[in-house]
Amino acid sequence: MNLKTIFGLIFLLIVVFLLxxxxxxxxxxxxxxxxxxxxxxxxxxxxxxxxxKNMRFPEPYISYRIEDCTLQKxxxxxxxxxxxxxxxxxxxxxxTSNEEIYITCSSKNVIEEGMFVAxxxxxxxxxxxxxxxxxxxxxxxxxxDSKCPQPNVAMHELFHVLGFKHSENSNNIMYPVSKCDQxxxxxxxxxxxxxxxxxxxxxxVLGNVSATLNNRYLDVRATxxxxxxxxxxxSTLIIYGDxxxxxxxxxxxxxIGEGRSSYLSNIFISRLSLEKLELVVESNFPELDKENNRVxxxxxx
Numbered sequence: 465m466n467l468k469t470i471f472g473l474i475f476l477l478i479v480v481f482l483l484x485x486x487x488x489x490x491x492x493x494x495x496x497x498x499x500x501x502x503x504x505x506x507x508x509x510x511x512x513x514x515x516x517k518n519m520r521f522p523e524p525y526i527s528y529r530i531e532d533c534t535l536q537k538x539x540x541x542x543x544x545x546x547x548x549x550x551x552x553x554x555x556x557x558x559x560t561s562n563e564e565i566y567i568t569c570s571s572k573n574v575i576e577e578g579m580f581v582a583x584x585x586x587x588x589x590x591x592x593x594x595x596x597x598x599x600x601x602x603x604x605x606x607x608x609d610s611k612c613p614q615p616n617v618a619m620h621e622l623f624h625v626l627g628f629k630h631s632e633n634s635n636n637i638m639y640p641v642s643k644c645d646q647x648x649x650x651x652x653x654x655x656x657x658x659x660x661x662x663x664x665x666x667x668x669v670l671g672n673v674s675a676t677l678n679n680r681y682l683d684v685r686a687t688x689x690x691x692x693x694x695x696x697x698x699s700t701l702i703i704y705g706d707x708x709x710x711x712x713x714x715x716x717x718x719x720i721g722e723g724r725s726s727y728l729s730n731i732f733i734s735r736l737s738l739e740k741l742e743l744v745v746e747s748n749f750p751e752l753d754k755e756n757n758r759v760x761x762x763x764x765x
Contacts, residue, residue: 516597519627522693524660527559533569537606540615544622552656567604585621591721594691612644667692667752668745673759675741682731688715689723692752704742
């Protein structure tokens with residue numbers, strides 16, 4: 465065996481040894497992490513998903529009307545309603561007039577400034593009512609045909625009407641650029657179900673209450689607001705002095721988000737002293753919270 469053959473065998477053994485090291489000896493130790501797909505609304509787990517906090521329609525049963533749409537776009541919109549209906553507590557039904565959601569596909573439709581909150585769909589009549597923003601009406605303009613198995617464009621715009629803004633997550637259906645593999649995230653579904661689990665009642669709230677006592681004469685100011693999801697019928701404001709009824713005032717019906725102010729002056733107090741006033745709004749209908757129907761004032765000493 466000559467020298468050349470010996471060096472060849474040594475080189476071959478070195479190559480085999482190095483290959484064995486590469487394949488069988490770990491170069492770095494540690495546990496593997498399972499890479500999960502991010503399906504939340506935001507990559508930063510942002511909880512503020514809506515244009516304004518706590519946006520919802522008065523009822524979970526929401527009417528709609530579709531006008532000037534091709535058969536394909538109408539079917540996409542109706543499929544979008546059905547998908548969201550199956551995932552949430554919401555229900556949608558068609559009407560011929562006085563709809564809550566108006567859908568059109570007409571390219572001649574004029575979009576006035578401020579009509580849409582974002583994109584091509586959004587609430588058109590939001591009303592601030594206490595801790596909620598009530599959506600009385602919304603509009604959708606369907607321009608693009610959906611090329612996806614699911615009607616992503618229609619659902620994207622419908623979620624805008626329900627108060628959802630754009631998401632930073634490209635996997636979310638609310639991402640500004642549409643892709644067929646985008647999904648409705650669970651946190652969106654949870655938020656809808658949470659908001660609409662609250663009963664659709666009125667909620668009368670006493671506010672701006674003040675009183676002044678001049679000798680035996682009392683002046684009282686008070687405003688009764690309706691911060692609920694439904695118009696409130698007639699109610700009664702009752703003023704008590706040290707537990708005894710002093711005055712009773714009839715309050716006319718109050719629409720969502722509106723209030724009625726009362727100013728009563730020179731109410732004669734028969735008692736020689738008055739330590740405490742109590743104002744109570746009484747109603748004969750269920751409310752979200754009856755505790756906010758009562759305000760107590762004490763005379764400064």
